[in-house]
Amino acid sequence: MRALSMILLLAANAFGQAAPGLPAGAPDGLALITRAELKRHAEFLASDALGGRYTGTPGQVKAAEYIAKHFAKLRLQPLGGGKRSFLQQYPLERTYLDPKGTSIAFGGKNHTTGFAVIPGKDSKPVRVSGSFVYCGTGNPEQVPKALLGRIPVVVLGAPGGAAGDRGSMMRGNRLVQRAAAVSRDMASRNMRVVVFAVTDPASSLLDNMNYRALLPEKHLLEYAGERGPRRAEAHAIVSLLLAPKGSRALLTALGCKVDDAGVVTPPSSGKSPKVAGRVSVHVREDKKFHAVNVCAVLRGTSRATEAVVFSAHMDHMGTRMDGDPFNGADDNASGTAGLLTIASAFAGAQSPPKRSIVFLAVSGEELGLWGSHWYSEHPTWPLGQIVADVNTDMIGRDTQLSPKGTVSVTPSKDHQQFSTLVRTAAEIAGKLGMTLSNGDTYYSRSDHFNFARKGVPVVFFCDGEHADYHKVTDHADKLDFAKMERIARLAYWTGWQTAQAAGRPKTLGATGSWTK
Numbered sequence: 149m150r151a152l153s154m155i156l157l158l159a160a161n162a163f164g165q166a167a168p169g170l171p172a173g174a175p176d177g178l179a180l181i182t183r184a185e186l187k188r189h190a191e192f193l194a195s196d197a198l199g200g201r202y203t204g205t206p207g208q209v210k211a212a213e214y215i216a217k218h219f220a221k222l223r224l225q226p227l228g229g230g231k232r233s234f235l236q237q238y239p240l241e242r243t244y245l246d247p248k249g250t251s252i253a254f255g256g257k258n259h260t261t262g263f264a265v266i267p268g269k270d271s272k273p274v275r276v277s278g279s280f281v282y283c284g285t286g287n288p289e290q291v292p293k294a295l296l297g298r299i300p301v302v303v304l305g306a307p308g309g310a311a312g313d314r315g316s317m318m319r320g321n322r323l324v325q326r327a328a329a330v331s332r333d334m335a336s337r338n339m340r341v342v343v344f345a346v347t348d349p350a351s352s353l354l355d356n357m358n359y360r361a362l363l364p365e366k367h368l369l370e371y372a373g374e375r376g377p378r379r380a381e382a383h384a385i386v387s388l389l390l391a392p393k394g395s396r397a398l399l400t401a402l403g404c405k406v407d408d409a410g411v412v413t414p415p416s417s418g419k420s421p422k423v424a425g426r427v428s429v430h431v432r433e434d435k436k437f438h439a440v441n442v443c444a445v446l447r448g449t450s451r452a453t454e455a456v457v458f459s460a461h462m463d464h465m466g467t468r469m470d471g472d473p474f475n476g477a478d479d480n481a482s483g484t485a486g487l488l489t490i491a492s493a494f495a496g497a498q499s500p501p502k503r504s505i506v507f508l509a510v511s512g513e514e515l516g517l518w519g520s521h522w523y524s525e526h527p528t529w530p531l532g533q534i535v536a537d538v539n540t541d542m543i544g545r546d547t548q549l550s551p552k553g554t555v556s557v558t559p560s561k562d563h564q565q566f567s568t569l570v571r572t573a574a575e576i577a578g579k580l581g582m583t584l585s586n587g588d589t590y591y592s593r594s595d596h597f598n599f600a601r602k603g604v605p606v607v608f609f610c611d612g613e614h615a616d617y618h619k620v621t622d623h624a625d626k627l628d629f630a631k632m633e634r635i636a637r638l639a640y641w642t643g644w645q646t647a648q649a650a651g652r653p654k655t656l657g658a659t660g661s662w663t664k
């Protein structure tokens with residue numbers, strides 16, 4: 149305890165004069181962390197052009213290239229592990245829809261997007277031509293007896309009406325179970341494919357399919373034998389779920405009425421017009437796929453063999469089956485913008501830090517902390533020489549856990565892994581006029597965990613979940629750049645002080661007190 153305050157005192161002297169407007173003892177680089185730069189990075193990463201940055205998709209690769217370019221511009225050294233590359237590759241297995249062999253055609257149009265596919269047990273390509281037939285909500289009495297040579301269309305989860313599938317108890321997973329049951333029934337009728345019409349524009353299926361289905365531009369991934377979250381089992385036969393726009397078009401062609409809320413009224417005569425078409429689904433596998441992390445280092449001076457790591461995940465949830473991207477502005481364009489701006493501050497500060505600083509942007513976080521897991525198993529800086537990981541994930545919003553002027557931190561003062569690293573952060577938070585709240589509920593939920601798992605002291609800054617968490621509404625215009633600036637400064641200063649200190653951070657265990 150005492151030794152720590154001595155270190156802080158010595159370190160504070162070494163900082164020299166603080167820039168105008170900064171707290172006493174602040175490193176000069178702190179002024180280089182500006183909301184303008186944070187905004188620039190976050191708005192790019194959270195733009196529609198990156199399509200929600202799903203791991204291994206072109207949008208996530210674009211994010212990685214943007215980050216690598218920024219590191220290169222700052223003249224940081226590549227630390228991807230390969231030859232002079234900022235990119236660290238890690239292996240994945242990928243299941244995806246062949247774009248040439250996957251579409252649904254009706255009404256003279258061939259649709260190659262706007263749907264989700266749950267593969268069937270038989271992985272052979274499916275190509276079925278015939279007339280579509282309206283089968284209500286798939287209850288046996290609604291399904292025509294003569295189905296051979298036809299393609300069944302089943303309404304799934306429409307609000308109210310005859311469907312009766314909607315309602316809080318029947319949403320999401322229940323609807324998928326319902327689809328699986330219909331798929332089994334259609335298999336018993338010798339069908340090879342079933343089309344589900346998702347008419348409700350607010351259907352929970354639009355989010356749900358994100359985890360368990362294949363989309364034309366979104367694959368399912370497997371890392372070291374571990375599947376992505378909640379990946380569903382295959383259905384009895386191929387299920388193709390049409391997004392609301394396509395569902396409306398198909399059902400209207402079949403003589404149904406679909407109102408704005410997605411309520412479906414069956415054809416009044418009981419008979420629908422004939423609609424010819426085709427469904428093709430080709431599921432492919434790629435066992436030699438990979439995704440990337442981005443890693444760079446700024447060499448220290450007198451303690452250069454040891455490093456402080458700053459980490460943030462660049463990936464997010466991709467684009468929904470209806471084409472709406474999960475922009476992931478808070479999660480985690482905000483923390484990645486923090487990482488990039490912190491790198492700018494270190495590179496632009498008057499004097500370099502004593503310890504080296506490693507900057508690590510990972511992918512695969514949303515799928516199970518895969519990128520940071522790979523890094524912790526294949527570190528490009530010796531793990532034993534990493535003295536701390538400072539992780540930022542979601543730092544741009546006020547939430548219940550972190551209202552204005554507050555950020556949540558884990559391991560907190562009440563956590564067994566509380567350390568002098570977090571204590572340093574708490575002292576700096578005080579100087580920046582900020583309050584810390586207990587973020588221990590997130591201890592294993594972001595990338596710092598993979599460093600903690602290996603015995604590296606960590607500190608994790610996070611605002612916590614909010615109404616837009618993992619929703620398509622997590623937009624950049626909802627970010628509070630002033631808040632981001634304060635948290636990024638807190639993270640930067642904590643890392644800087646750790647890089648300058650005589651000793652490495654030490655675990656203290658739960659102390660019940662942030663600062664003494």
Ligand SMILES: [Zn+2]
Nearest residue numbers: 479480514618
């Ligand atoms: Zn997330």
